[in-house]
Amino acid sequence: MKKKSPFIKIISSILLIGIGVFIGKSFFGQKNVETVPIPSTIKYRNIGLTNDTTQVASAEEFTGKIIEVKKGSSIQNAVKEASPGDLIRVYPGTYSENVYIDKDNISLQGVIINGDWPTLDGKKEINDAFLYSGNGILIENFKIINYKGNGIMGQAGNNFIIRNNWIIDTGVYGIFPQYGKNGLVEHNVLSKIADAAIYIGMCDNVDVLHNEVFDNVAGIEIENSRHCLVENNYAHNNTGGLLAFVTPGLPIKTTFDVILRNNFVVNNNHENFGAPGSTVSGIPSGTGILIMAADDVIVENNIITGNNNTGITIVDLATGAPKANDPNSEGNPDRVVILDNIMFDNGNNPTGEIKAIMLTQMDTKGPDIFAYGGGTGSSIRDKNRYRTFGLENYGMAQITDTKDIPTMMTPSPVPPRSVSFEELGELTYYGVCAGCHAFGTRLIGPPTEILQAIHQNNPQGIVDYITAPKNLREDYPEMPPQNYLSEEAKMAVAEYILALKH
Amino acid sequence: MLKNNQRVIQDLVEKGRVILKVIISVAVLGIMAVIFFAGQRPTAYYPVPLLNSSCPPGFKLNENNECIAKNLYSQYATTNKAGVGGLKSALPEIRDGFSPQEIDLGRYLFFDPALSVDQTVSCATCHDPDKGLGDGLATSQGKDGQQLKRAAPSLYNVGYLKKLFWDGRASTLEEQMLEPLFSKDEMGNTPENLIGTINEFENYRKLFAEAYPKRDRDQPIALHEITKAIAAFQSSLVSINSKYDQYAHGYDEALNKNEIEGLNIFRSFVARCAECHTPPLFTNQQFAVIGTPEPDGLPLDPGAEIPFSDESLRGAFKVPSLRNIALTAPYMHSGRFKTLRETVQFYTDGRGHAVPEGENLLIHWHIWEPNLTDYELDRLVDFLKTLTDESFKPKIPEVLPSGLKIST
Numbered sequence: 001m002k003k004k005s006p007f008i009k010i011i012s013s014i015l016l017i018g019i020g021v022f023i024g025k026s027f028f029g030q031k032n033v034e035t036v037p038i039p040s041t042i043k044y045r046n047i048g049l050t051n052d053t054t055q056v057a058s059a060e061e062f063t064g065k066i067i068e069v070k071k072g073s074s075i076q077n078a079v080k081e082a083s084p085g086d087l088i089r090v091y092p093g094t095y096s097e098n099v100y101i102d103k104d105n106i107s108l109q110g111v112i113i114n115g116d117w118p119t120l121d122g123k124k125e126i127n128d129a130f131l132y133s134g135n136g137i138l139i140e141n142f143k144i145i146n147y148k149g150n151g152i153m154g155q156a157g158n159n160f161i162i163r164n165n166w167i168i169d170t171g172v173y174g175i176f177p178q179y180g181k182n183g184l185v186e187h188n189v190l191s192k193i194a195d196a197a198i199y200i201g202m203c204d205n206v207d208v209l210h211n212e213v214f215d216n217v218a219g220i221e222i223e224n225s226r227h228c229l230v231e232n233n234y235a236h237n238n239t240g241g242l243l244a245f246v247t248p249g250l251p252i253k254t255t256f257d258v259i260l261r262n263n264f265v266v267n268n269n270h271e272n273f274g275a276p277g278s279t280v281s282g283i284p285s286g287t288g289i290l291i292m293a294a295d296d297v298i299v300e301n302n303i304i305t306g307n308n309n310t311g312i313t314i315v316d317l318a319t320g321a322p323k324a325n326d327p328n329s330e331g332n333p334d335r336v337v338i339l340d341n342i343m344f345d346n347g348n349n350p351t352g353e354i355k356a357i358m359l360t361q362m363d364t365k366g367p368d369i370f371a372y373g374g375g376t377g378s379s380i381r382d383k384n385r386y387r388t389f390g391l392e393n394y395g396m397a398q399i400t401d402t403k404d405i406p407t408m409m410t411p412s413p414v415p416p417r418s419v420s421f422e423e424l425g426e427l428t429y430y431g432v433c434a435g436c437h438a439f440g441t442r443l444i445g446p447p448t449e450i451l452q453a454i455h456q457n458n459p460q461g462i463v464d465y466i467t468a469p470k471n472l473r474e475d476y477p478e479m480p481p482q483n484y485l486s487e488e489a490k491m492a493v494a495e496y497i498l499a500l501k502h
Numbered sequence: 503m504l505k506n507n508q509r510v511i512q513d514l515v516e517k518g519r520v521i522l523k524v525i526i527s528v529a530v531l532g533i534m535a536v537i538f539f540a541g542q543r544p545t546a547y548y549p550v551p552l553l554n555s556s557c558p559p560g561f562k563l564n565e566n567n568e569c570i571a572k573n574l575y576s577q578y579a580t581t582n583k584a585g586v587g588g589l590k591s592a593l594p595e596i597r598d599g600f601s602p603q604e605i606d607l608g609r610y611l612f613f614d615p616a617l618s619v620d621q622t623v624s625c626a627t628c629h630d631p632d633k634g635l636g637d638g639l640a641t642s643q644g645k646d647g648q649q650l651k652r653a654a655p656s657l658y659n660v661g662y663l664k665k666l667f668w669d670g671r672a673s674t675l676e677e678q679m680l681e682p683l684f685s686k687d688e689m690g691n692t693p694e695n696l697i698g699t700i701n702e703f704e705n706y707r708k709l710f711a712e713a714y715p716k717r718d719r720d721q722p723i724a725l726h727e728i729t730k731a732i733a734a735f736q737s738s739l740v741s742i743n744s745k746y747d748q749y750a751h752g753y754d755e756a757l758n759k760n761e762i763e764g765l766n767i768f769r770s771f772v773a774r775c776a777e778c779h780t781p782p783l784f785t786n787q788q789f790a791v792i793g794t795p796e797p798d799g800l801p802l803d804p805g806a807e808i809p810f811s812d813e814s815l816r817g818a819f820k821v822p823s824l825r826n827i828a829l830t831a832p833y834m835h836s837g838r839f840k841t842l843r844e845t846v847q848f849y850t851d852g853r854g855h856a857v858p859e860g861e862n863l864l865i866h867w868h869i870w871e872p873n874l875t876d877y878e879l880d881r882l883v884d885f886l887k888t889l890t891d892e893s894f895k896p897k898i899p900e901v902l903p904s905g906l907k908i909s910t
Contacts, residue, residue, distance in 0.1 A: 127770035133588035149771035156588030172771045179587040251584035251786040277867045419577045431573030434559035435893040484753035
């Protein structure tokens with residue numbers, strides 16, 4: 001038998017390995033995904049007085065690491081691992097969990113492959129899909145179904161982006177940023193939500209763009225929020241399509257400076273399935289747009305058709321929510337501006353009070369625009385084209401359009417909540433250390449001047465000690481470790497203590 | 503040689519005697535001087551130490567001798583004046599700027615039963631530092647054990663509150679304290695009697711002179727000076743260094759798994775606790791009608807309906823802060839619930855389930871039927887216990903300016 005040369009042996013084994021890898025990859029391997037990670041923060045365009053530039057004014061560099069979450073593992077574990085600036089990419093699969101993000105600048109990005117979405121399924125057992133309190137949170141490309149509370153809820157996070165999510169039946173709200181400043185909610189599709197699909201609550205400077213909301217009690221709700229733009233949304237078959245209002249009894253008392261523009265508000269005739277006692281449970285089915293007690297709302301270029309009660313309802317609190325009472329909530333909708341809108345086929349089947357009021361006008365149909373109760377300074381452009389009720393006091397609109405307002409978001413991100421290194425030291429000293437240490441007197445621990453004497457010129461000594469204290473003095477109780485302070489705060493307070501003069 | 507030596511020794515002894523004499527005389531003079539000067543110092547017959555010249559913890563003294571609140575929440579930008587939000591949100595504005603002496607004088611007054619008509623109860627009787635600045639009772643007791651109608655709220659963080667009393671009928675501490683001072687059922691005093699009593703104590707005349715150096719020493723101490731000093735002390739009662747706060751400031755390990763689960767239930771829109779008990783103070787300072795039951799046999803407390811003459815506020819009470827809640831059982835305005843577990847159970851038992859027949863209360867929209875499981879209720883209690891922090895607990899004075907015994 002002829003012996004094979006070692007050269008051929010090597011070549012053929014390399015070939016075999018290559019074939020094996022190829023077969024393995026094509027049968028078992030992950031599909032090559034061509035999705036580019038996005039930065040965790042918004043890019044800001046110059047939106048000064050002149051509108052002739054789209055130059056990016058400020059954009060934070062995306063510097064973090066990428067953490068991948070595959071089917072079978074946990075998104076929350078990835079959040080735990082993540083540091084500010086990181087991107088978490090979630091691959092298709094079903095994830096039944098409550099994800100909470102109490103860190104800043106975390107991006108969560110679903111990766112959709114061949115129509116397979118990463119899906120958060122609450123199975124009607126879990127409360128919320130995403131809860132965040134951090135600033136600079138981005139959540140996109142997730143399918144979220146069957147939660148009991150919210151799809152995505154934010155508490156006080158600024159500079160948020162929530163986009164491209166597909167949310168079905170997630171309980172009370174679909175997307176609910178609360179107490180946030182500067183945010184973007186766009187290209188989301190939401191349905192079957194028992195209160196508001198998109199609820200901007202006690203926020204400032206939020207754009208709600210290009211969303212589809214249907215089969216909900218309320219489509220998009222701007223509540224006790226200021227400076228909001230609701231544009232290019234498609235709201236259909238909700239009980240009420242678009243809402244801008246004041247709910248009394250909340251700590252933030254006003255809604256003003258809201259633009260509802262270029263939206264489709266069509267056939268919002270779903271029966272009201274809101275929870276008894278909730279504000280939206282009182283919305284009559286067939287409400288296109290509802291403005292209640294909100295000021296400076298502009299309604300422009302919307303297509304508002306087929307809403308069986310009214311196209312637009314404008315009421316004060318005494319009419320719209322007579323039960324609630326809050327002396328600090330001013331209840332009149334003032335300075336509402338209605339510009340050009342396409343409206344027809346509204347009011348085909350009015351209900352309740354509006355039906356009764358229209359019957360007094362010998363009319364069985366609801367109007368395109370219905371106004372009732374207090375409020376001053378409101379105006380309308382070309383009133384004669386609509387069927388209206390209660391617009392006797394509306395003057396001629398002083399503006400024709402709002403094209404100079406491309407966005408309500410702030411021109412640059414809300415600054416991170418931070419203080420200087422020295423101030424952090426001061427806040428930590430008085431806010432924490434002062435419970436046990438003071439100048440010239442013994443509280444629980446040794447007086448501050450003794451700490452200065454021990455650690456003279458050695459802040460690291462203080463840092464080491466407070467991280468892992470060892471009891472040095474018999475006549476003093478052992479100090480609890482202060483390891484919960486950030487490394488920065490520990491060093492800041494160490495330097496602050498050493499520099500402190502009595 | 504010997505003689506010489508003896509002489510030297512004698513000389514030394516002689517010298518020693520002289521030195522000893524000098525030392526003794528100096529010592530005698532010194533002791534006399536000490537006694538003499540000690541006699542000059544007020545401490546000899548003045549049992550109260552001078553007022554503290556440094557600020558209580560959590561406050562920094564500025565160049566105007568004012569104590570300004572400084573804490574880790576000061577690092578967060580205030581995005582709304584109400585001081586509500588999430589984990590890293592600023593607190594509402596606090597009442598600060600009092601002098602350290604004023605605060606310390608307020609502390610003496612707060613603990614002094616001389617403020618009550620029969621000198622038996624002090625503010626601290628119902629706001630005891632050892633009971634979370636509450637009294638541990640379902641409803642408080644005034645002088646002679648008189649049963650009052652509502653529970654004493656904890657005074658922790660009261661300097662941040664814009665409404666006082668359960669029904670919010672007072673908006674400043676000075677205004678608020680007039681009621682317990684002069685209510686027949688509580689401290690039973692009258693303004694004339696209180697002013698008379700306080701002015702009788704030389705100690706208080708001196709302490710007021712020290713706390714308010716610009717005041718005319720010949721003028722009697724006035725009521726508004728008393729109430730302002732007490733308000734200064736009350737505003738210094740701060741509790742914001744709990745385990746929860748460590749978590750909020752970014753230390754993930756501060757809370758264990760159960761406590762974090764509890765936090766997530768607390769802020770979820772199913773339980774909705776955080777909608778009214780909003781961080782960082784754990785109250786949004788609004789009124790809410792939640793329809794809790796009264797203790798057996800007692801009629802419904804109409805709450806804020808009375809002071810505001812507003813039927814829609816029937817049964818409404820101010821949302822209380824939950825800080826140090828684990829220290830202040832029993833719970834609700836009339837202490838109906840003995841434990842936190844019973845209290846959280848109330849919220850899942852159905853909207854309006856405890857409203858008496860014939861009452862038509864406008865129950866708050868966040869009271870609904872969240873159907874929380876026993877497991878979730880237990881986790882909520884776990885979380886509520888992380889809101890405890892007594893690191894800035896006030897010191898009870900050892901001696902009172904009135905010479906009376908401390909009563910708490």
